[in-house]
Amino acid sequence: xxxxxxxxxKPGLDGHDRGAKVVAAALRDSGMEVIYTGLHQTPEMIAxxxxxxxxxxxxxxxxxxxxxxxxxxxxxxxxxxxREDILVTGGGIIPKEDMEELEAKGTGKLFGPGxxxxxxxxxxxxxxxxxEAVL
Amino acid sequence: MTTAExxxxxxxxxxxxxxxxxxxxxxxxxxxxxxxxxSSKRDIAFMNxxxxxxPLYTALDVxxxxxxxxxxxxxxPFTRGIHPTGYRGKLWTMRQFAGFSTARxxxxxxxxxxxxxxxxxxxxxxxxxxxxxxxxxxxxxxEVGKCGVAISSLADxxxxxxxxxxxxxxxxxxxNGPAVILFAFYVxxxxxxxxxxxxxxxxxxxxxxxxxxxQHAWVYPIEPALRLIVDNFEWSAKHAPSWNTISISGYxxxxxxxxxxxxxxxxxxxxxxxxxxxxxxxxxxDDFAPRLSFFWDIHNDFFEEIAxxxxxxxxxxxxxxxxxxxxxxxxxxxxxxxxTAGVTLTAQQPMNNVVRVAYQAMAAALGGTQSLHTxxxxxxxxxxxxxxxxxxxxxxxxxxxxxxxxxxxDPLGGSYYVESLTDKLEAxxxxxxxxxxxxxxxxxxxxxxxxxRKIAEAAARQQWEIEQNRRIIVGVNEFVxxxxxxxxxxxxxxxxxxxxxxxxxxxxxxxxxxxxxxxRLAALREAAKTDTNLMPFIVDCARAYCTLxxxxxxxxxxxxxxxxxxxF
Numbered sequence: 001x002x003x004x005x006x007x008x009x010k011p012g013l014d015g016h017d018r019g020a021k022v023v024a025a026a027l028r029d030s031g032m033e034v035i036y037t038g039l040h041q042t043p044e045m046i047a048x049x050x051x052x053x054x055x056x057x058x059x060x061x062x063x064x065x066x067x068x069x070x071x072x073x074x075x076x077x078x079x080x081x082x083r084e085d086i087l088v089t090g091g092g093i094i095p096k097e098d099m100e101e102l103e104a105k106g107t108g109k110l111f112g113p114g115x116x117x118x119x120x121x122x123x124x125x126x127x128x129x130x131x132e133a134v135l
Numbered sequence: 136m137t138t139a140e141x142x143x144x145x146x147x148x149x150x151x152x153x154x155x156x157x158x159x160x161x162x163x164x165x166x167x168x169x170x171x172x173x174s175s176k177r178d179i180a181f182m183n184x185x186x187x188x189x190p191l192y193t194a195l196d197v198x199x200x201x202x203x204x205x206x207x208x209x210x211x212p213f214t215r216g217i218h219p220t221g222y223r224g225k226l227w228t229m230r231q232f233a234g235f236s237t238a239r240x241x242x243x244x245x246x247x248x249x250x251x252x253x254x255x256x257x258x259x260x261x262x263x264x265x266x267x268x269x270x271x272x273x274x275x276x277x278e279v280g281k282c283g284v285a286i287s288s289l290a291d292x293x294x295x296x297x298x299x300x301x302x303x304x305x306x307x308x309x310x311n312g313p314a315v316i317l318f319a320f321y322v323x324x325x326x327x328x329x330x331x332x333x334x335x336x337x338x339x340x341x342x343x344x345x346x347x348x349x350q351h352a353w354v355y356p357i358e359p360a361l362r363l364i365v366d367n368f369e370w371s372a373k374h375a376p377s378w379n380t381i382s383i384s385g386y387x388x389x390x391x392x393x394x395x396x397x398x399x400x401x402x403x404x405x406x407x408x409x410x411x412x413x414x415x416x417x418x419x420x421d422d423f424a425p426r427l428s429f430f431w432d433i434h435n436d437f438f439e440e441i442a443x444x445x446x447x448x449x450x451x452x453x454x455x456x457x458x459x460x461x462x463x464x465x466x467x468x469x470x471x472x473x474x475t476a477g478v479t480l481t482a483q484q485p486m487n488n489v490v491r492v493a494y495q496a497m498a499a500a501l502g503g504t505q506s507l508h509t510x511x512x513x514x515x516x517x518x519x520x521x522x523x524x525x526x527x528x529x530x531x532x533x534x535x536x537x538x539x540x541x542x543x544x545d546p547l548g549g550s551y552y553v554e555s556l557t558d559k560l561e562a563x564x565x566x567x568x569x570x571x572x573x574x575x576x577x578x579x580x581x582x583x584x585x586x587x588r589k590i591a592e593a594a595a596r597q598q599w600e601i602e603q604n605r606r607i608i609v610g611v612n613e614f615v616x617x618x619x620x621x622x623x624x625x626x627x628x629x630x631x632x633x634x635x636x637x638x639x640x641x642x643x644x645x646x647x648x649x650x651x652x653x654x655r656l657a658a659l660r661e662a663a664k665t666d667t668n669l670m671p672f673i674v675d676c677a678r679a680y681c682t683l684x685x686x687x688x689x690x691x692x693x694x695x696x697x698x699x700x701x702x703f
Contacts, residue, residue, distance in 0.1 A: 008703070013262035013278055015351030018391045018478075021591045022598045024703040038701035039351050040266070042274070064262050065518070065628065069277025095517055095625055113482040113515045114611045116602050 004128050005055040009037040009046045011074065014064035019092065023059065026117035032124070043070055047077035050086055056131075057108075057124055060090030067094050071102055087127055091115065157194065164193055180605045183436040185394035185593075192551035197558065208544040212452035214445050214557065216503040217468040221544025222535075227499075228506035229531045230307060230472065234259030234284035235518050236632040238294035241284040245299060247521065253528060255337075255506060257307040258295070259283035260317070265352040267313035267687035270636035280632030282518060287636070288682045290643050292320040293327055301325040306337035307382070307472065307506075312354035314341035315363050315670065316686045319677035322375070326678070338379035338428055338472070341367060344405040347581045349590060350387035351699070354687060357578055359694035363669065364409065365416050368423040370670035379428040381409060382472060389432035390478045392594020395443045396560055398432060400567035401586060403450055408577045410459055420459055424466035431504075433495040434476040440495070441547055442556035444502030447471070450561055473499040474508040480515050484610035485621045488512040493530045500540050501547055507531060517625040584700040591703065640682070647680040655679045656689045663693040 008024040010017055017039060028034040035053055037046060050058050058078070060071055075088050091111035094102075099110045109123055149157070171190055181187055189196075206212075209219030218224055231248055233256075234241045245256055261283040263275035269287040270279045279285045286292055296306075301324065310317045318339045322332045343360040346353045353360070364381065371380045385402035393401065406427065413423050429447065433440050451469035455461040475495035480488040492509050499507050509527040511519030519527070535541055547553040574580040581587070600606040607613045659672040669690070676686050 013266045013268070013274065013352075014282075015265075015346075016391075017351065018591075018594050021703040022392075022595055025591075025595050026598070028703075034703075036701060036703045038699055064278055065281030066262070066277040073277075093515060093517070113480075114608070116612075117598065118602065 001129075001132065004032045004057065004124060005035075005053065006032050006057040006059055006124065007035050007037065007046070007050050007053060007055045008059045008061065009041055009049070009074075010039045010061055011041050011043055011046055011070040012062065012064055012066045013040055014062060014066070015039055016063040016092075017061070019063070020059075020061035023061070023091075023117060023120060027059075027121060027124070030121040030125075032121075043073035043077055046074050047081065047083075050078060051081050051083055055086060056128060057087045057089060059120075060088065060092075062090065062092040062094065065093065067092065067102065068098060071107060072105060075106060085131075087124070089120075089124070160194060164191075164195060167191065179607070180600070182605075183395065183439040184434060185396060192555050194551060196551055196555040198554070206548070208548075211456065211464070211467055213448040213468055215545035215548045217448065217470060218544070221503070222500070222541035223544075226535050226541060227504050228255040228305070229253050229528060229535075230255040230257045230506045230508055231524055231528055232257040232259050232307075232309065232474070232508045233519075233524070234261070235282070235626065236280040236284065236628050237635055238284055238286060238291045240280075240632070242295055242297055242299070244521070245295075248524070248528070249299070249304070251525065251528060252532065255305045255307065256299070257508065258286075258309065260308075260310055261285045262352075263287075264317070264683065265310060265312065267316070267354045267683055269640060269682045269684040270633065271640045272684055276633075279636050280628050285632065285636050286317065286320065286683070287640055288643060288680050289320050289323045289327075289677050290639070290680060291636075292317075292324040296324055296328075300330070301328055302330040302334040304336075306335075307340075308337070309340045311340050311343050311346045311350070312352050312360070313683060313687055314339050314343075315367050315673055316677070316683055318367065319670070319673040319686075320683075322674055323677040332375045333377070335375050336377045338382050339367075340384060340430070341381045342384045342405065342430075344408060344577055344581065345384050345387050345402070347697070347699075348388055348401060348405075348586045349391035349393075350384075353697045353699075355691065355694040356697050357581065359690070360697075361409075361412050361578075363690075365412050365418075366668045366670050368409075368413050368426070369416065369418060369668055371426065372418070372422045374670075376426075378426065379470075380423070380426045382428050382430045383409065384430040386430050386432040386474055388590060389434060390476065391590050392597060393590045394593050395434065395436070395439050396563040396567065397589060397593060399443050399447055399450075399560055400564040400571070402429065402431075403447065403454075403564060404568060404571050404577050406451065407454060407459075410455075414459070420455075420461045421463035421466050424455060424459075424461050425463060425468075428505075429469055429471035431471055431473050431499075432476050433473050433499045433502075435479050435491070435495070437494060437498050438547075438553055438556060439560075440498040441502045442553050442560055444471070444473075444499075444504070445545070445548075445553070445557045446560040446564065448503070449557070450564055470505050472506040472508070473502070473504040475499070475510045477510050477514055480510060480512070481608060481610050482515040484616065485512050485516065487610055488514075489526055489530065492527060493534070496530055496534050497538070497540060500534055501545075503545060513621055513623065513625060516621065518628065520623055520626040522623040582700070584702060587700070588702070643680060644682075651679045652676075652681050652685070656681055656685055659686065660689045660692055663690050 089108035208216035383406045385398040389398040452467040511523035513523045655676045
């Protein structure tokens with residue numbers, strides 16, 4: 001199977017990148033191809049990078065409380081470019097009910113503090129193998 | 136420099152009878168070590184933030200093996216505290232960091248905290264403000280008031296402190312990239328209350344080096360950012376002599392993943408860099424050094440954190456006196472704020488966070504902090520609710536009034552373990568200073584990502600240790616239970632704050648003197664092209680109701696913007 005390509009992105013003005021960097025390194029160590037955007041990205045910048053880099057997964061890290069604006073915006077922009085197939089997942093300081101609302105809108109699973117990186121790896125690999133099996 | 140070299144600087148001669156006792160102790164310790172090695176131990180790593188610790192410390196481990204500890208509090212190098220009275224003269228200031236939504240709502244929270252016995256204010260700004268964007272800027276969308284209060288002009292600052300006399304409270308403001316602009320708003324808001332800037336007490340964080348290193352709320356490239364900081368040192372020495380012009384912060388470095396020794400060394404190295412920039416400007420060290428203050432993270436390892444605070448005081452005092460030639464003892468004294476470690480709090484079993492915070496707060500007090508923020512139990516889920524903040528504040532009050540901890544200055548001074556850890560952290564910091572010089576100093580190390588890599592590596596190592604169960608986090612990788620929900624309600628900041636801010640800004644832009652705004656901004660832009668001190672120009676812009684972003688952009692036209700080195 002080809003390697004899974006992941007864009008790890010920091011949308012908005014939030015500067016907390018400890019989690020994003022730990023996750024990016026863990027996904028890379030698990031054999032995925034990982035691109036990290038750096039900080040302070042607009043949803044437009046993230047969607048453009050995701051399409052240009054032809055990734056399978058976008059992982060958004062948000063600790064600023066702006067998740068209800070930024071995550072749906074990234075999804076809309078990907079849909080505008082016909083790339084609803086890209087999995088939008090992520091995590092941060094996101095209250096449970098907001099996670100549920102976002103997941104109902106079609107995001108992948110969202111993860112909170114204390115998640116083991118192995119859970120993220122397993123989740124993405126499972127999603128990918130299910131998707132590949134369908135194709 | 137080795138620990139022994141540092142400690143033996145005083146040429147202390149061990150008397151013969153003490154030497155005999157030490158020799159006997161050495162034999163006893165060797166005996167104990169044999170029994171220890173032969174006994175079974177629990178199969179976990181006995182480690183602090185970076186290293187395994189010894190199972191026992193004795194007089195042989197302190198003062199380069201001399202067993203001597205000649206220091207008292209209030210004298211150089213202040214290992215045991217900066218005040219001869221410890222906390223008997225003055226308790227630490229209980230200062231809860233707070234801010235959310237609009238200036239009006241945060242003003243109500245401040246009045247609640249003051250009414251409940253809090254003794255100083257601490258402003259948390261929202262991300263747009265931290266980055267220098269107005270609430271109505273397109274990049275602010277969805278972020279206004281979410282993780283702090285939105286302050287886009289003098290008008291917002293006036294509302295934030297409505298009914299709070301600025302000559303009576305001390306205020307800390309956590310702002311860095313655009314710090315001088317927010318400070319100018321504060322100065323202008325005080326003027327509106329009839330309070331002269333010379334009467335202002337408080338602190339502006341203004342520590343840009345740790346922003347590039349860890350927290351990442353920057354605006355300008357490093358050199359012009361440092362110039363603004365020194366402009367503020369120079370201006371405040373005359374116009375705001377009781378104001379702390381900077382809070383040199385380890386907090387964010389630690390939260391981003393560093394070890395205790397890295398937090399200590401990187402922060403003090405930042406401090407030395409600011410001192411050197413002040414001296415290069417031609418300022419007298421004793422004119423600005425007494426207003427430099429510090430800010431430390433208080434993490435989980437109880438004794439290591441106490442030792443870190445003791446080592447910080449000693450290292451700063453020695454360098455200020457011996458390396459930079461400061462003569463005023465106030466320039467030697469490292470004064471600091473502390474905050475319990477947000478990163479140690481868990482979303483799982485969140486009530487446990489109350490206990491973590493209480494232990495960390497006790498370490499801060501035993502380490503001699505001048506002020507303290509205790510985190511709230513719900514911070515891994517949302518901004519703190521009023522109920523959670525109240526428990527956090529009460530935790531400090533219980534520590535201050537019920538435990539007896541503040542009765543005695545540096546009560547752990549003389550503890551073999553704490554003294555040995557203090558010496559070890561000092562030696563590790565000195566070794567890291569050497570490494571920083573080898574990479575070309577702080578600015579060079581930031582530009583090539585050296586600091587950022589060190590911090591990211593330490594963060595990755597800690598995550599690995601947790602996932603390998605080498606580090607136990609209660610409720611996360613051990614003693615895990617089914618979801619236990621927090622019973623207190625979370626604070627919600629809705630979209631109304633953004634709408635209200637946008638409406639207020641539109642009104643403000645319509646009613647202010649826009650010709651004056653343009654001329655003040657033009658004057659600032661011109662001044663930025665020269666070497667002149669920019670503070671008076673920025674304060675003039677604030678008085679004219681120029682907005683945060685307008686002032687930021689005027690200087691950005693000249694200075695440009697910072698671009699981070701991206702890697703993971």
